[in-house]
Amino acid sequence: MNRAHEDQDFDATGHGDENGPLDDYVRGLGDETFAQAYEEDLFSRALAGTAPHLTFRAGLGATLRQMASRGTLDVWLTTAQVEQLQAAGQVRAVIFNFDPEHPVEPDIPPGTELLITRIPLDVKGARLLEADVFSSDGRLLKHMPDINFNPEDGAVYACCEAELARLAGTQPTLVRVWVTDDAGRRVVAELGGF
Amino acid sequence: MQPQSSAATPLSDGDPTVLRAMAGDRRAEQELCMRLLPAVRAFAARRLRSVSVEDFAHDALTLFVEALRAGRIEHSSAAAGFALGICRNLARERARNDERRRDLTERFGPTAADLLAWDSEILVRREHLEDCYSQLTSKARHVIRATFCEDAVDHDIACALSITEANVRIIRHRSLLALRTCLDKPISWTQVERSSS
Numbered sequence: 439m440n441r442a443h444e445d446q447d448f449d450a451t452g453h454g455d456e457n458g459p460l461d462d463y464v465r466g467l468g469d470e471t472f473a474q475a476y477e478e479d480l481f482s483r484a485l486a487g488t489a490p491h492l493t494f495r496a497g498l499g500a501t502l503r504q505m506a507s508r509g510t511l512d513v514w515l516t517t518a519q520v521e522q523l524q525a526a527g528q529v530r531a532v533i534f535n536f537d538p539e540h541p542v543e544p545d546i547p548p549g550t551e552l553l554i555t556r557i558p559l560d561v562k563g564a565r566l567l568e569a570d571v572f573s574s575d576g577r578l579l580k581h582m583p584d585i586n587f588n589p590e591d592g593a594v595y596a597c598c599e600a601e602l603a604r605l606a607g608t609q610p611t612l613v614r615v616w617v618t619d620d621a622g623r624r625v626v627a628e629l630g631g632f
Numbered sequence: 633m634q635p636q637s638s639a640a641t642p643l644s645d646g647d648p649t650v651l652r653a654m655a656g657d658r659r660a661e662q663e664l665c666m667r668l669l670p671a672v673r674a675f676a677a678r679r680l681r682s683v684s685v686e687d688f689a690h691d692a693l694t695l696f697v698e699a700l701r702a703g704r705i706e707h708s709s710a711a712a713g714f715a716l717g718i719c720r721n722l723a724r725e726r727a728r729n730d731e732r733r734r735d736l737t738e739r740f741g742p743t744a745a746d747l748l749a750w751d752s753e754i755l756v757r758r759e760h761l762e763d764c765y766s767q768l769t770s771k772a773r774h775v776i777r778a779t780f781c782e783d784a785v786d787h788d789i790a791c792a793l794s795i796t797e798a799n800v801r802i803i804r805h806r807s808l809l810a811l812r813t814c815l816d817k818p819i820s821w822t823q824v825e826r827s828s829s
Contacts, residue, residue: 457808464677465779465786467801477675477719482712484671485664486647494812496670497754499780501761506781510758512773513766571820580763580820584770602759605819 456491516588553603566618650708764814
């Protein structure tokens, strides 16, 4: 089985050509003929310092593992997950109760590693939650699909590295939350100053 | 242990770091090890259980440094092939060489602090990765987490998501591309200030 080069046409940036075969190689896919030729080129490029895809994968993996062990990989948490994170005590977390009627910037004390923002939201019956972040001039900055939530919580929790929260706090943005339920897809909240 | 010959693309003859390392420059040796480490880990990840990857990488680099200092790498263009040869032989013969490796580690091996320092140079900024990771779908996040943090095999990931292994592979490739593209750009929030200035 050699599927190493089947799906290389999805990439317009050139990155896909490098990441796909490396992923196949590391994951044990492709036959040994592919692997032997691939690793010879890989080692040459690694030694020459011309294998940025290799460095990217190594750095990405190390950072993902680091964040997962800290419990900070998932941006959206449920009440139970927040309690679990607090109980683990691995990171200094601050919980901020966001008031949509009177939005204020969160107070993030020095030394805080994680800001967890509790956003009150009635999402009973929801099948799907999404959020869009817009700049003050209406440009879509970011789409966050598949927000993790528990319909019984009456809130969602946005968990954010404190550094990113400080950065976000300096920018005027609007967060629009979409819910999909039996009635279809609609905006369920617009959070300014968040 | 003689590494098998390799058809690797040769480096240019004059790669200064390789030449310095061959001449005994310890900093150049470390630079070469830092460059090779991700490749050695990839080699090991393909063949070994994840718990054995770090040991393997440590042993392979130890043998590489030993070969450098002993002058067994005759041409700079052969250095990469030599390192790969070491990995191939080690993969076959590591059990037989346990005792010898322990001795070599004490004499030549990079320390745990070295590995940690090299790793720290390639880490991605956490807040940037958080920004990019949050833009992946639930399925994509699951595949990435299971792949990198849980060492799950594709069969198990596919079962958990009720999809095929081929789908897992495609989702992972596309997610890696999406993350890399996103990480090449500024954090999404910072684009506000730039556009309004």
